[in-house]
Each structure stands twice: as C-alpha cells, then as structure tokens.
Amino acid sequence: MPEWLLKDENYIPQADKDTFVNKSILSLLSILSRFKTQSGYRVETFRVSAVLKVAFTIFLIVLLSLSRSFTFIIIVNVYLLLILSMMRTGEILKILRMSFIVAFFTFIILIPAAFWGNYYSMIMITPKVFATVMAVNILSHSTQWHSITSALKTFFVPDIFILVLDITIKYIMLLGEFSLNMLYSLKLRSVGKNRNKYASISGVAGTMFIKSKEMAEDMYTAMECRGYTGEYRVYTKTKFTYADFIYMMINIVIIFAFFYLGKV
Amino acid sequence: MIEMKNVSYAYEGICALKDVTLHISKGEAIALLGPNGSGKSTLLKLINGIVSPDAGSYKFNNEDITHKKLQDTKFTKLFHQKIGFVFQNSDTQLFCADVFDEIAFGPRQMGMNESDVDQRVNDCLSLLNIQDFKHRPPYHLSGGEKRKVAIACVLALNPEVLVLDEPMNGLDPRTQRWLVGFLSNLNKAGKTLITSTHNLELVQEISKRSILFDENHCIVADLPTDDLLQDVDLLKRVNLVDEFYHKHEGNEHKHFHMHNF
Numbered sequence: 001m002p003e004w005l006l007k008d009e010n011y012i013p014q015a016d017k018d019t020f021v022n023k024s025i026l027s028l029l030s031i032l033s034r035f036k037t038q039s040g041y042r043v044e045t046f047r048v049s050a051v052l053k054v055a056f057t058i059f060l061i062v063l064l065s066l067s068r069s070f071t072f073i074i075i076v077n078v079y080l081l082l083i084l085s086m087m088r089t090g091e092i093l094k095i096l097r098m099s100f101i102v103a104f105f106t107f108i109i110l111i112p113a114a115f116w117g118n119y120y121s122m123i124m125i126t127p128k129v130f131a132t133v134m135a136v137n138i139l140s141h142s143t144q145w146h147s148i149t150s151a152l153k154t155f156f157v158p159d160i161f162i163l164v165l166d167i168t169i170k171y172i173m174l175l176g177e178f179s180l181n182m183l184y185s186l187k188l189r190s191v192g193k194n195r196n197k198y199a200s201i202s203g204v205a206g207t208m209f210i211k212s213k214e215m216a217e218d219m220y221t222a223m224e225c226r227g228y229t230g231e232y233r234v235y236t237k238t239k240f241t242y243a244d245f246i247y248m249m250i251n252i253v254i255i256f257a258f259f260y261l262g263k264v
Numbered sequence: 265m266i267e268m269k270n271v272s273y274a275y276e277g278i279c280a281l282k283d284v285t286l287h288i289s290k291g292e293a294i295a296l297l298g299p300n301g302s303g304k305s306t307l308l309k310l311i312n313g314i315v316s317p318d319a320g321s322y323k324f325n326n327e328d329i330t331h332k333k334l335q336d337t338k339f340t341k342l343f344h345q346k347i348g349f350v351f352q353n354s355d356t357q358l359f360c361a362d363v364f365d366e367i368a369f370g371p372r373q374m375g376m377n378e379s380d381v382d383q384r385v386n387d388c389l390s391l392l393n394i395q396d397f398k399h400r401p402p403y404h405l406s407g408g409e410k411r412k413v414a415i416a417c418v419l420a421l422n423p424e425v426l427v428l429d430e431p432m433n434g435l436d437p438r439t440q441r442w443l444v445g446f447l448s449n450l451n452k453a454g455k456t457l458i459t460s461t462h463n464l465e466l467v468q469e470i471s472k473r474s475i476l477f478d479e480n481h482c483i484v485a486d487l488p489t490d491d492l493l494q495d496v497d498l499l500k501r502v503n504l505v506d507e508f509y510h511k512h513e514g515n516e517h518k519h520f521h522m523h524n525f
Binding site: 001004005006007008009011012013014016017018033181182184185186187188190191192193194200203204206207210 | 351403
C-alpha cells in the first residue's frame with residue numbers, strides 16, 4: 001500500500017461552479033420520474049381502453065377547434081376538470097400548471113386582437129387551448145406509453161412505426177438512467193476545481209454514444225436470434241368493459257352537445 | 265463516523281427505505297445484504313449524498329448531512345472526497361479519454377501538481393495491477409478491467425470510506441477472489457468499507473458485520489457476519505438462500521443452498 005493511502009487526506013476544496021451538472025441531473029430526473037410514474041396505479045384507476053381514450057381525445061380536440069359555441073367549450077372544460085379531479089394531487093397540479101401556462105401565453109398573444117375590437121377570439125381561443133392542453137395531458141398521464149403506441153394500430157399506423165416508437169420510449173428510459181448515473185459519478189468525483197468542465201461533459205456524451213451504439217447492435221442481434229426478418233407485427237387484445245361503455249356514453253353525449261349547441 | 269436515525273426514502277411515493285437506523289464506526293467493514301429491490305443501493309446513494317432522506321437524520325463525522333448542506337458546493341466536494349463510491353455498472357463511472365486521465369481526474373481537481381498526480385496515478389495502477397492499460401481508452405477494456413479502473417479512480421481521491429455497490433457482479437471467479445483480497449487489505453490499512461452484495465460465499469471475507477434488509481425495505485438484522493450466516497431461517501425468509509432438490513451421486517435429496525445472484 002502506498003504511504004498516502006494509509007493517511008487521512010488533508011484537503012480543503014476550492015469553490016467551483018457545478019450548475020451545469022446539477023441542472024442536467026435535475027432535468028434528467030424529472031424526465032425519468034415521468035416515465036417511472038407510468039406504473040400500475042393508472043391501469044387500476046382508469047380502466048378505460050387506450051384505443052377509446054386516444055380516439056376520443058383526438059375527436060374532442062377536433063370538436064373543440066371546430067366549435068363556435070362558448071357553452072360547449074365550457075362543458076368540455078368542466079368534463080375534463082372532473083376527470084382531472086380523480087387523479088393524484090401531484091398530477092392535478094402538474095397538468096393544471098401546464099394548461100394555465102399555455103392558456104396564459106395564448107391570452108397574451110391575443111391581447112392585440114382584443115385592442116382592435118376582436119374580443120371574440122380571446123374569449124373563445126383561450127379556453128379552447130386550456131381544454132386541449134388538459135385533454136392531451138390527461139391522456140399522457142393516465143395511459144401507459146406502451147398502451148398509447150399499441151392503440152395507434154387501430155388507426156392503421158404501420159406496425160414498424162409502432163415498434164420504432166416503443167423502442168424509442170424504452171431507450172429514453174434506459175439511456176436516461178445510464179446518463180443519470182454518469183452525471184452522478186461525475187459529480188461525486190468532482191471534488192475540486194475542474195478547469196476543463198467541457199472535456200468531462202463531452203466524455204460523458206461520448207461514452208453515452210458508444211453505449212447506445214452497443215445497445216442498438218446487441219438488440220438487433222437479439223431480435224435476429226429470435227427470428228426477426230424485417231417484418232414486425234403488433235398484436236393488440238382489446239376487451240370491451242363496463243368502464244369503456246360509460247366512457248363512450250359520456251363522450252357520445254359530448255358529441256351530441258357539440259351538434260345541438262352548434263345549431264342553437 | 266456514519267450515523268443514521270429513522271431514515272426513510274421513497275421514489276415518487278414508492279418506498280425504498282423504511283425507518284433505517286444504523287451506526288458505522290471508522291475502520292469497520294460492513295456488508296449490506298438483501299434481496300433485489302430491498303433498498304441496499306438506495307442506502308448507498310444516501311450515504312454518498314446523491315439523495316437526501318425524506319425523514320430521519322444522517323450524520324457523517326458528527327455533521328448533519330441535509331439537502332440544504334449538499335447545496336453548498338465547498339462542503340459537498342469535501343464530503344465526496346471523504347466517501348468514495350464505486351458504482352455497480354463501471355461503464356457509468358468512466359468518461360475520460362484514457363485510463364491515466366481517468367485516474368488523474370480526481371487528484372488534478374484536488375490541486376496537486378503534475379508530478380504528485382503522476383505518482384498517485386502510478387501507485388493506483390500498480391496497486392490494482394493495471395499498468396498495461398495506462399494509455400488505453402476505458403471503453404476498450406473488459407468488465408473486470410473496467411471495475412479495477414473504477415476502483416482506482418475512487419482510490420486516487422484517498423477517501424476515508426469506500427462504498428461499493430455489488431462489486432462482484434459480472435466478474436469471473438479469479439477476479440472476484442482477487443477483489444476480495446484487495447478489499448480486505450484496504451480495510452486492514454484503515455479504510456472503512458461498505459459493500460452491498462448478494463454473494464454469501466465471499467461476504468465473510470469482505471466484512472466483519474452484516475446488515476440484512478428484507479423485501480419491506482427495513483433492516484431485519486445487524487449482526488457479525490459469521491453469526492448472520494448461521495441463521496439459515498432468517499436468510500431463507502429474506503430470499504437469500506433457498507431450498508431445492510438435486511442429486512449427489514445418484515441420490516436425490518434437498519438441502520439449503522446459497523446462491524450468487
């Protein structure tokens with residue numbers, strides 16, 4: 001054992017800025033936690049089929065953009081807020097924050113139009129944007145990514161496209177965790193003044209690139225070993241449940257409301 | 265040296281550690297045992313200040329380690345110099361162009377002059393018997409070689425505590441045996457060792473005391489390693505040993521079996 005290893009280190013660190021590493025860690029953590037929270041709880045809480053959820057969310061957004069009835073927009077907003085109230089507190093806050101921010105910026109953008117007397121756009125478009133952002137967020141928070149991509153098959157999206165989407169989502173998670181650990185490691189080993197921060201960051205990026213290339217090659221080999229020949233078929237099992245029926249009925253009522261209020 | 269009282273931690277509401285209380289003195293060699301997902305790695309992250317406890321207190325050298333304190337870069341840098349962490353996946357720890365730069369990363373940051381850095385890096389290279397890889401890029405090394413480089417990187421900082429997350433994973437038996445001897449020597453040299461492992465065959469050699477976690481993320485035993493390994497019922501309850509039938513010389517029978525997961 002070398003002598004220095006037998007003695008305690010008498011070291012006083014110099015102050016240094018680690019903002020970039022800390023911010024990168026925080027942003028990666030938030031992305032990963034988003035994926036991680038796509039867990040069993042939602043499947044139990046919202047048993048509605050992903051196909052119906054995707055279909056009616058798209059339909060709702062189309063109806064919202066076509067509607068000229070303020071009452072209809074309010075009904076949709078109330079309906080979405082009711083669904084939102086069944087979610088976790090953290091998610092409610094997250095979705096509301098996102099919806100309010102986007103609606104607020106829309107409101108700001110439309111102020112000049114209001115100055116020129118076009119109040120109608122401001123009154124109609126702002127709640128439409130609020131409802132649209134809320135609907136998309138409810139869908140993404142209440143449905144697993146995998147279910148959403150599988151549901152795309154119903155809308156005649158090619159299987160290979162669904163496979164690529166699925167793999168992309170999986171690798172965002174895997175490589176995200178890998179890069180998070182690399183940043184943790186960089187942070188733990190940054191015990192003093194790093195005069196060459198960018199070299200360390202590019203080292204992390206380079207290792208990530210090599211790792212992702214290796215993983216891609218390994219995966220392709222594994223797929224070939226399991227009989228992949230360039231054709232991929234997505235299988236979906238859909239079972240119509242009581243929850244699906246109720247969800248469908250509510251949405252049909254909303255569709256009727258769109259046509260009825262459109263006439264009035 | 266390390267003192268935790270009623271520490272709990274959860275990831276997005278999912279419990280990872282529950283009410284953990286432990287005390288580790290300077291120079292001890294501790295093994296953390298438990299099934300997958302029992303909270304061993306989370307405890308190691310807490311010890312290293314990667315995450316802060318949701319509840320309870322953590323003290324290192326009689327100083328409270330809190331989320332607020334870990335925002336103070338000067339304090340954090342000193343704290344990280346004193347506790348070295350060897351990650352489970354060595355790939356995540358290596359990001360420099362070659363092995364020499366990798367090991368020199370810490371000492372250079374500590375403000376050492378280049379001749380001292382050179383000395384320290386060469387000491388680490390010979391200690392881990394990796395002199396031949398000095399100028400090779402880390403990603404061209406084998407799993408065992410990468411693990412050695414990762415340990416060398418941490419040792420170059422001369423930490424008081426060495427924390428290792430599943431260090432035997434993915435290593436061939438010869439390298440495992442070498443690592444056990446190396447860790448044992450480090451402990452004899454005065455370093456505090458905290459190792460998480462599933463390997464019950466080697467745990468006696470790398471630790472004198474073992475802390476056992478169960479699937480409920482709680483500590484269920486904190487005993488001398490020899491005593492813990494005698495308690496087969498307890499090890500069976502936490503899924504570290506199992507019972508199965510197999511044959512010896514044509515006779516079918518069952519007995520307890522320890523697994524290296």
